[in-house]
Amino acid sequence: MPTNLCGATCKTTRNVSRNGQCALGRPPTPKSLENLVLQLARENRSWGYKRIVGALDNVGHQVSRETVANILKRHGMAPAPERDKRMLWKDFIRSHLEVLAAADFFTAEVWAAGGLTTYYVLVFMRIAPRQISLARKPDRPRPPRKEPTG
Numbered sequence: 001m002p003t004n005l006c007g008a009t010c011k012t013t014r015n016v017s018r019n020g021q022c023a024l025g026r027p028p029t030p031k032s033l034e035n036l037v038l039q040l041a042r043e044n045r046s047w048g049y050k051r052i053v054g055a056l057d058n059v060g061h062q063v064s065r066e067t068v069a070n071i072l073k074r075h076g077m078a079p080a081p082e083r084d085k086r087m088l089w090k091d092f093i094r095s096h097l098e099v100l101a102a103a104d105f106f107t108a109e110v111w112a113a114g115g116l117t118t119y120y121v122l123v124f125m126r127i128a129p130r131q132i133s134l135a136r137k138p139d140r141p142r143p144p145r146k147e148p149t150g
């Protein structure tokens with residue numbers, strides 16, 4: 001027979017922690033729900049706690065604003081205004097991938113029938129589709145044109 005109220009509650013509800021003592025407090029938030037909160041916060045950087053709670057409610061999860069705040073704090077994520085201002089470089093690249101391009105300009109010296117020839121190569125690459133375009137340049141650049149002064 002338990003000697004105190006906690007012991008009686010513990011025995012009747014079978015709410016025992018790993019070390020055999022009565023587990024106090026609320027049960028922990030399920031990992032799946034915690035991952036969903038983190039995913040919503042990462043994908044929607046401008047959403048605050050209340051907006052995340054509303055989105056979770058729409059899919060059938062009822063959590064409080066404080067639970068969302070605790071989950072984000074535990075994982076080192078700032079509240080919405082700060083989270084929106086601090087975009088990680090990898091998130092920036094991922095969100096702009098369709099419009100990013102890389103460019104490179106280099107020379108290549110090639111032995112040809114007429115001797116050593118310098119080719120000027122300008123390369124553009126669209127990052128998302130990995131599409132490469134070469135700009136054709138003459139083997140000898142033209143001197144810059146002089147603008148008429150007068």
